Amino acid sequence: MTRTSRSPGAPRRGSFPVRLALSAWVYGATALLTLVFMATALPGAWLAKRLGHGPMAARLGIWYYGRAWVTLVAPVLPIERPRADVLAAPGLIVSNHASVFDLFCFGAQPAKNVIMVAKSWPFRLPYYGAFMRLAGYVDSQSAGWEELARAVTSALDEGVFVVVFPEGTRSRDGSLSRFKPGIFRLAIETGAPVYPLCIHGTHELLPPGRRLLAPSRLRLELLDPVDPAPYAGRDDGHLALRTEVKSRMKQALAPMASTATHKETEP
Amino acid sequence: MQDHEIIETIDQALAEEFELDRSELVPEARFKEDLELDSLDAVDMVIVLEQAFGFKIRDRQAIGDIRTLGDLHGFVIAKKRELSGEAPPEA
Numbered sequence: 001m002t003r004t005s006r007s008p009g010a011p012r013r014g015s016f017p018v019r020l021a022l023s024a025w026v027y028g029a030t031a032l033l034t035l036v037f038m039a040t041a042l043p044g045a046w047l048a049k050r051l052g053h054g055p056m057a058a059r060l061g062i063w064y065y066g067r068a069w070v071t072l073v074a075p076v077l078p079i080e081r082p083r084a085d086v087l088a089a090p091g092l093i094v095s096n097h098a099s100v101f102d103l104f105c106f107g108a109q110p111a112k113n114v115i116m117v118a119k120s121w122p123f124r125l126p127y128y129g130a131f132m133r134l135a136g137y138v139d140s141q142s143a144g145w146e147e148l149a150r151a152v153t154s155a156l157d158e159g160v161f162v163v164v165f166p167e168g169t170r171s172r173d174g175s176l177s178r179f180k181p182g183i184f185r186l187a188i189e190t191g192a193p194v195y196p197l198c199i200h201g202t203h204e205l206l207p208p209g210r211r212l213l214a215p216s217r218l219r220l221e222l223l224d225p226v227d228p229a230p231y232a233g234r235d236d237g238h239l240a241l242r243t244e245v246k247s248r249m250k251q252a253l254a255p256m257a258s259t260a261t262h263k264e265t266e267p
Numbered sequence: 268m269q270d271h272e273i274i275e276t277i278d279q280a281l282a283e284e285f286e287l288d289r290s291e292l293v294p295e296a297r298f299k300e301d302l303e304l305d306s307l308d309a310v311d312m313v314i315v316l317e318q319a320f321g322f323k324i325r326d327r328q329a330i331g332d333i334r335t336l337g338d339l340h341g342f343v344i345a346k347k348r349e350l351s352g353e354a355p356p357e358a
Contacts, residue, residue, distance in 0.1 A: 145310040168303070178286030182307050185314075235318050239283065 013204065014215040022076055023213045029072040030104070037065050038127055045134060058135035059113055059160070066107020077205070077213075082197070082222035084110035090159050091193035091225060092152075092183065094245055096253065097165040098174050098203035105199055106163070108220050115155050116163040117148070117183070136160075149186055156192050163197075166242075174203030176253065179246050184228075184238040191232075193225035196245050198252045223248050273320075273347060274340050280319045281336075284311060294337030302336075316343060322350055 014022070041061050048057030070079050087093075087110060095102065106114070116132070120141040123129040138151045152162050166179035187194050198221040205216040226245055231237035268276075278292045291302060298304045304312070309331075313324050320343065324330060333339050 140307055141305060145307055148307065168305075180308060181284055181311050185311070236283075 016212075019212045019214055022215060023211075025076045026073050026213055030069060033065065033068055033072060034127075037061075037068075041065070041131070042127075045131070049134065054134050055136045056113065058131050059115065062131060062135055063107060063112040063114065066104055068107070069104045070107040077216070077218060079105060079108045080217075080219035081108045082110070082220045086222040086224065087111050087161065087195060088225070089193060090156050090161050091195055092156075092187050093161055093163045093195045093197050093222075094183065094249075095163060095165055095197040096171070096176055096199055096249060097167050097169070098171045098199065099206045099208070100170070101202050101206055102199050105202065105218060105220060109197065109222065111161040113159060114161045114163055115151075117152070117165075119168070145182070148182075149189070152186055153190055156190055161195075162192075170208045171203065172208060174207065176246060176250055179242050181238055181242055184242045184245070187228040187241060188232050188237055191228060193227060194241070194245055195225050196223040196249045196252070197221070198223065198249055200253065221252055223252055268347060270344050273344050276319055277316070277340060277343055278336075280315045281312070284315045292336055294335065294340060296336045297334055298336070298339075299334075312339075320347065322346060 045054065045058055045061065048054050073079075093109075093111070093114070115136045115138065117138045117140050118132070120139050123132055123137070123139050136151070136155065138148055140148060143151065155162050164183045166183055167177040168180050169177070171177050184194075199218075200221065201216040201218040204214055205218065206213050226241065226248070228237075228241055231241040231244075234240070278289065281287055282289050282292060285302070285304060285308065287302060296302055298309075313330060317323055324346070329342060333342055
């Protein structure tokens with residue numbers, strides 16, 4: 001994830017008053033939820049850590065925070081949830097990334113015991129960073145490859161899902177950017193299933209560089225898992241696995257993308 | 268292997284591995300700022316080069332000092348010459 005300059009894009013949907021009202025609700029709900037969470041979760045996390053359950057408690061806390069957010073914004077921003085039965089076994093959840101709100105939307109996906117591989121800057125955020133570290137999230141920029149591989153393998157062995165954003169940054173135009181190859185090597189090394197997760201609509205909601213939200217249909221779609229086993233034993237196996245995963249995600253994202261492009265702006 | 272063939276092999280391997288446009292792969296391109304490749308990508312890069320050229324890169328420090336694509340071209344060319352016993356070109 002990274003901060004980017006103002007992105008180009010399609011005309012904004014919704015009139016200014018609508019976008020202002022939507023933004024006020026969502027940002028207000030986020031701020032209120034965060035304050036309540038800080039007051040309750042920090043003592044809880046301290047106690048859980050004392051009892052030796054810090055990481056798991058932090059992960060559950062983060063998921064419930066996300067689920068509470070999804071619930072609070074639902075009156076103005078309903079989010080369609082993915083099928084829960086897809087996540088049959090711990091694996092790598094590979095997600096597209098178009099907006100900062102993707103992270104909040106993770107409260108709508110079914111896996112509670114999750115770590116994320118993220119860049120360094122979120123770990124420096126007050127409060128959020130502390131919870132991320134306690135939960136065992138991995139800082140991809142400061143961890144070396146061996147440390148990253150160890151953390152991911154260990155998490156999978158413990159039954160923890162690992163979320164990765166192979167684009168490494170938010171998409172500027174909502175389409176899939178290039179995918180970094182490393183995580184696909186890791187998928188083959190660990191044999192863990194790859195679950196492509198498509199987050200629809202967040203680019204239209206708030207693309208990089210914008211501040212006011214625009215009305216958008218949000219939907220999380222978990223695609224059928226991709227087994228990395230057939231790609232093992234080849235020098236370019238990770239590239240073929242990447243191609244397969246990306247192709248499926250591109251296909252799944254296409255209908256919403258074309259719908260959003262053709263939707264007219266309200267006067 | 269001629270220098271231009273080495274350069275072509277490197278550029279092709281990087282384009283494929285990191286989904287880069289060939290037009291981005293100019294010698295002045297900086298890995299971090301222009302090509303947005305980070306330290307984890309550097310590990311992938313080493314693997315790709317080792318597979319492409321059949322040698323092991325033991326000097327991680329030297330790889331860590333590489334900032335541009337041109338630096339990488341120079342590094343691999345020098346490595347190939349070293350392994351084939353060629354003398355480096357006159358300064």
